[in-house]
Amino acid sequence: MTNGSNRIFDEFAKLMTDAAGAAQGVRREVETAFQAQAERFISSMDLVQREEFEAVREMALKALEQNAVLAARVEALEGELAKKSGSKTTAADSKPASTARTKK
CATH class of the missing domain: 1.20.5 (Single alpha-helices involved in coiled-coils or other helix-helix interfaces)
Incomplete structure (x- = not known):
């Protein structure tokens, strides 16, 4: 059994x-x-996938850094221009004059 x-x-x-x-x-x-x-x-x-988000984030951070560098350069150049011309530029002076557009 x-x-x-x-x-x-x-x-x-x-x-x-x-x-x-x-x-x-x-x-x-x-x-x-x-x-x-x-x-x-x-x-x-x-x-979006994490990799895509991180890539776009890195691009945005790099663009912000470049923007800060360019803003500092513009300020330095405006300072030099103000010293050479002997007067301070105002925000209104730094804007380009509007140009009239003509139709062709």
């Missing part, structure tokens, strides 16, 4: 192994379906 009970346990162990394999397969299918749904949802929200 020990032979018979061992056989039952062997069959039961085989059944549990097969069930575990099937459960893993179902788990993979559910994960794949969930991931696909999440990707569809995110793409419908028009979100």
Whole structure:
């Protein structure tokens, strides 16, 4: 009878192994379906990827730095111009005069 009970346990162990394999397969299918749904949802929200955001952020920071450098250069040049002309320029003086446009 020990032979018979061992056989039952062997069959039961085989059944549990097969069930575990099937459960893993179902788990993979559910994960794949969930991931696909999440990707569809995110793409419908028009979100950007982190890499794209960081690239644009770096470009903006670089542009701000260049803007500050150029503003300092303009101020220095305006100071030199004011020293050479002997008068201080005002904000109204630094604006270009409007030009009349003619139609061709």
